[in-house]
Amino acid sequence: MLVANRGEIACRVFRTCREGGIRTVAVHSDADANALHTRVADTAVRLPGAAPSETYLRGDLIVKAALGAGADAVHPGYGFLSENADFARAVLDAGLVWIGPPPEAIEAMASKTRAKKLMGIEALSEVTADDLPVLVKAAAGGGGRGMRVVRELAQLDAELTAARAEALSAFGDGEVFVEPYVEGGRHVEVQILADTHGTVWALGTRDCSLQRRHQKVIEEAPAPGLDDLTETLYDLSVRAARAVDYVGAGTVEFLVADGKAHFLEMNTRLQVEHPVTEAVFGIDLVALQIQVAEGAALENHPPRARGHAVEARLYAEDPAGEWAPQTGTLHRLTVPDGIRLDTGYTDGDPIGIHYDPMLAKAVAHAPTRAEALRRLSGALEKATVHGPVTNRDLLVRSLRHEEFTAARMDTGFYERYLADLTAPAADPYAPLAAALADAHGRSRFGGWRNLPSGPQTKRYLMAGTEHEVHYRHTREGLTADGVRVVHADARLVVLEVGGVRRKFEVTRYDDQVFVNATALTALPRFPDPVAERAPGSLLAPMPGTVVRVSEGLAVGAAVRAGEPLLWLEAMKMEHKISAPVTGTLTALYAAPGRQVEVGALLAVVQQT
The missing domain is CATH 2.40.50.100 (RNA polymerase II/Efflux pump adaptor protein, barrel-sandwich hybrid domain)
Incomplete structure (x- = not known):
């Protein structure tokens, strides 16, 4: 099987293929020549270039790669060409098995404008001030790309231009449309799976309301608090699937507001958040996709759901800095046992500028929602994430936020609470721990002298603020005013403050220092003069x-x-x-x- 994708989803599909005895083929851009999905596949084929338009959006090159590598089937993953009917036809015309729905179903549903017409909903043809706010949305693809909320009529043309450009770059299709923007609603979706024998499963609901830039951040299954609306959502989803003779895995998305379900779109592919459904139903959706593509029949009824699952997307981005993506080296990424981690990175991999900044998805499953939230937030808090700035702290705080734990969230959650969720909360003793670990690591002879020494000084940047710390080398070892140093070496510092002992694990990569979950930058003792930028x-x-x-x-x-x-x-x-x-x-x-x-x-x- 060739996976026409990259990163986390390619690795995810390859895992199921390995377990099922299926050999794998990766495709990669030049930027991904040494990416994890390229390394774990049995065979890899280069797509020259770095931009998606030159590589992962070139269906002709991907089909050629599949034939050249001797593949029998193609799995599209999500994003890129996963909802492109012409690509699906090209795969089938080449004599390959397409792990997805028929091209006709993709055509009917992949364009959100056509999907809405199929469900009896018309997009806005002309926008007036009375229609505001509205949502500009890409007709192809998803993931928040090509989407803009417009609250002022004067901004509409500029946002339409931006949405078209972003959609064209991400999906190779610049078509956009405009629809009313319902505020205060929840984003709820239904996972469906259909075979070629007429059986359609509705595999539960998912809530994906916590979003930034219309891209999901935290997802859970089942969606809490839907009550009697659940069966309505199932019925609408199955109806949508049957209307286009759907085959394979897909997702029907709704905006739930005022007790009513408003159809948004149908994604004719596997969703990023599919692991929460897998956890609750005890299934492998990729394996089921393959079985359906091979002609297997589903059971008359889906398996029974058990417990609750929550997924958090770990991004290399700065939530406090307008969600700006970050680049650099991912030095280390680990989570405690018992948490599922889907990722396209390993320690030491570079995070580049060309693709989505998602590093990994962490998933927790437990008997109840409260236990799943607690398990995932605790695991993320204890996770080792060494590298560029990430949204890890935001995820932990979101999972513990009163509105979220009470299941009162909606799609405006981050608009209301972002400032609180990103307020600096760095450990005040982290700079001292970093300095003591550094002092031990650099001292060759124990660091003490016969005469009392003057204090040593080190400077660190933490949460945007410079911190200066002082310590001394004595016969008893390293000391610091007001703090008892119980233990200090290059990797572990134990401090006693007010009778309470605290442990600090310290890791350093050049001038980047991580003390437990706190990131610091070691500043030079004698900083070089730098040229100041002009104001403005x-x-x-x-x-x-x-x-x-x-x-x-x-x-x-x-x-x-x-x-x-x-x-x-x-x-x-x-x-x-x-x-x-x-x-x-x-x-x-x-x-x-x-x-x-x-x-x-x-x-x-x-x-x-």
Whole structure:
């Protein structure tokens, strides 16, 4: 089997293939030449280039790769070409088995505009002020790409342009549509599985309301508190599947508000969040996809659901910095036993700019919802995540938030609580522990002297704030004012504060230091002078490519604070760069197609 995808989902499908005795073929871009999915496959085929449009969206190259590698079947995963009917036809026309629904079903449902018409729902043809707020949405694909909430009519044209560009880059299809935006609703979906013999399973519900940028962050099964609405959702989902003679795994998505279910779309593929359904029903959805594609018949009724499962997506991103994606080396990623971890990375792998910033999915299953939430939040808190900034702390706080634990959440959760969920809460003793571990690691002769020594000083950056710590080498070892140092070596520091002993595990990678779950940056003792940027400088918040500059923007133009000036594309998403102040644009260094690193100077606005 060839998996026409990359990263976590390719590794996930390969795992089932290995267990079932099926040999595997990976495809990879140049950026993914040494990626985990490439390394674990039996065979790998290069797709020249790095951009999705050159590689994972080239169906012709993927079919050629499958034939050249001797594959019998193709699994599309999710994203990329997974909902592309032409690609499905090309696979079938090449004599290969397609692990997915018939192309006709994909055509009917993969375009959200056609899917809504099939379910008797019309998109907005003309938007007026009375229709606001509205949601601009890509007709193809998902994952939050090509989606924009518009609250002011004047913003509609610009958001339509941005959504089209993002959808074209992610899915190879720039079609978008506009629909009413229902606020305060829950995102609920039903997993379906259908065979070629007329059986359609509704495999429970999932709640995916916690989202950022319309992309899911935490998902659970079953969706809590639906009561009598569950059977309605099942009926609508089965009806949608039968309407297009569906075969295989798929998901029907709804917005639940005021006790009513509003159809959103049908995803004709495996969902990112499928592991929570697998955990609750005790099944392997990928294995079932393969069996259905081979013509096997499903049982008349699905297996019985047991317990509750919760999944959290770990992203390399900064939630406090407008969710900016992060790059760098993932030094280490581990979770405690008993937690399922689906990932496309191993220790030491680089996190690049070309693809989605999701590092892994952590899944907990327990008899009750409360136990599953507690198990997952505790595991994430104890997880080792060494590398770029991630959303790990946000996930832990979200899972423990009163509104979420009480199942009162909706899709506006992060709009309301993001500031609280991202407030700095670093350990105040982490810098001291880092300094003591560093001192032990660098001392060759025990560090003591006959005469009392002066205090040693080290500086660290923690949660955006500089911290200076002091300690001394004495005959008794390392000491610090107000704290008893029980033990200190290069990896473990034990401090006693107010009669309470605390352990700190310390790991250092060059100037990056991790103390338990707290990340610090070691600052030089004598910092080099650096050139200051002019006030009003716009610096690239992430590495990426300049894809657009605001129409007519030129040096000398008057701009307003918050006005969009240009857009960067990084990790398959567009990121808006706005004027920091109201004034005059005095310099512009960005042009479409320019690749920039973090901190690159893009423009300068002189305040007026």
